[in-house]
Amino acid sequence: MRRYLHLLIPAVLAWVGGTQLGAHDRARTPIRIPDLPQYLTLKCDFHTHTVFSDGKVWPDIRAEEAWREGLDAIAITDHIEHQPHKNDLPTAHNRSYQIARAHGDALRLIIIPGSEITRSMPPGHLNAIFLRDASKLDVPDWRDAVAEARRQGAFIFWNHPGWRAQQPDGRARWYAEHDELLAGDRLHGIEVVNEREYYPEAHAWCLEKNLTMLSNSDIHNPIGLDYDLHAGDRRPVTLVFARERTPEAIREALFARRTAVLAAGRLIGREEFLRPIFERSIRLLTPEVRIRGTGSAYLQIQNDSDITYVIQPDPGDSDLAFPSEIRLPAGRVALIQVRSRKNDLQTTREVQLTGQVTNLLVRPATPMTVTLPFRAVLSPQ
Ligand SMILES: [Zn+2]
Ligand SMILES: [Zn+2]
Known part of the structure; x- marks a missing residue:
């Protein structure tokens, strides 16, 4: 024992003196994807939840998670109709965005206000982003909610069209309600990837019907619980080809369908975007x-x-x-x-x-x- 005493003493002193054990880097890992000749390639996740609906984290954590993972923008899209924490936290449809936005501004991460209009199939779940006042979407009829979102200038997309809770065989189906939304300029895109699911039907519809392709995490847990980040696992992201790194430029690019899907090591999208990314890589x-x-x-x-x-x-x-x-x-x-x-x-x-x-x-x-x-x-x- 005596032989090792000289090792033990500095350790005890360090402990008594409160010396820090180990170190933790609060750091960002950029996602390296080339820009296109005329556009920046922004990495975005337009579908996230917080404790203000059925998520498990406070909204500012969403901002820092995304910043650390090298994202440029996220949308906070808590459910309008599904408020399981309402006995502990009052329903406040704009509040999660406001809290996330404050930290996003501090980190220079773009936070986009949104909501998930959460209905049975059809039409299923729809995200409306770039909202001005989400509380106005809290109305009984989904048609009224979608119309209000559109009045506010929202970009509206169909979430997880083949989600097994609504389509037990995992196959996405197009209903008359989706024709109605499309005809009324109330459906602008579809999630081709949600979480770890890819919907080939949605991929084909985006090409046939000229809709925007999206790929989002729909994260409810702390991100590290669902993605093994240190092993190189990543949340799915929507690549947005934008003129500049601003919310307005992202909105313009989404309506112009300038996106691609990056999920699980796969890149999905129109050839006009994929080819320059490959060639510039x-x-x-x-x-x-x-x-x-x-x-x-x-x-x-x-x-x-x-x-x-x-x-x-x-x-x-x-x-x-x-x-x-x-x-x-x-x-x-x-x-x-x-x-x-x-x-x-x-x-x-x-x-x-x-x-x-x-x-x-x-x-x-x-x-x-x-x-x-x-x-x-x-x-x-
Ligand atoms: Zn949903
Ligand atoms: Zn969701």
């Missing part, structure tokens, strides 16, 4: 490779984004062969082996590595096709 560090005989060479491709791209290359051609799957890991440089099939060639060729990026969806079950051009100098053994 990657850099070919080896524009020319040299191969002798039936040997091989390495392509190096740097991926500066936080999306790991997974490419299924076309088989190649009669001269060159590629691996059956190419992964471009987020934030790293991938090494890709290219083999020559012939040993008697003497040529310099422009080669196209073409393939499908399996985690970039431009339509349901339709990956985006990409081309990576490089030059190959082939010579006999």
Whole structure:
């Protein structure tokens, strides 16, 4: 024991003196997704709850969670009709936004006022965001609530259309009520992803009916209870391609359908947005490779984004062969082996590595096709 006493004494002194044990960084982890040529790529979550409806956290915590996760904006969208804490906390439909907004302003995180109009299917649950006074939506008829939201200039979207509590088979269904909302300019978007669910039907409707694609967490718990953040797990976000980082610019982009869905390592959206994101994420560090005989060479491709791209290359051609799957890991440089099939060639060729990026969806079950051009100098053994 005596041998270890010299170790114990400083420890006891430190404890008595109240020296801090360990350290905790109050820090933000940016989400790296390239901007588009004319727009900023903002990371947003337009569906969150607090104790002011059935959520489990005080509203200012929502702001700091989102800031730490690298988001640019969140909407606070407590339920209008579902107020399970009302015996402990009075119903106050605008209050959660006000509290979150104060901390959001301090952190430079955009907080958008909203509400969830919570009805049985059809029409199901609808979020109205950019509201001026949410309390006016507290009316018996859902049509009146939606009309009031629209009078306030709200952007309105359909939440979790295939939610199993309302659609036991998990399939989203379009009803006459949705036609009615659409015709009356009261439905502007749909959640293609809610929490960890993807709705291919909603994805197809957004393309067919020209609606905005959204991807939101619908978080009720503290975020760390539902997402293993330190292991790289992330809440789903809506990417918004906005002219500037302001609430007005986000609103404009939402009505103009300039969004994409980023969820569980997948990017879903219109090709006009996905293609520049992919192209601006990657850099070919080896524009020319040299191969002798039936040997091989390495392509190096740097991926500066936080999306790991997974490419299924076309088989190649009669001269060159590629691996059956190419992964471009987020934030790293991938090494890709290219083999020559012939040993008697003497040529310099422009080669196209073409393939499908399996985690970039431009339509349901339709990956985006990409081309990576490089030059190959082939010579006999
Ligand atoms: Zn809901
Ligand atoms: Zn919700």
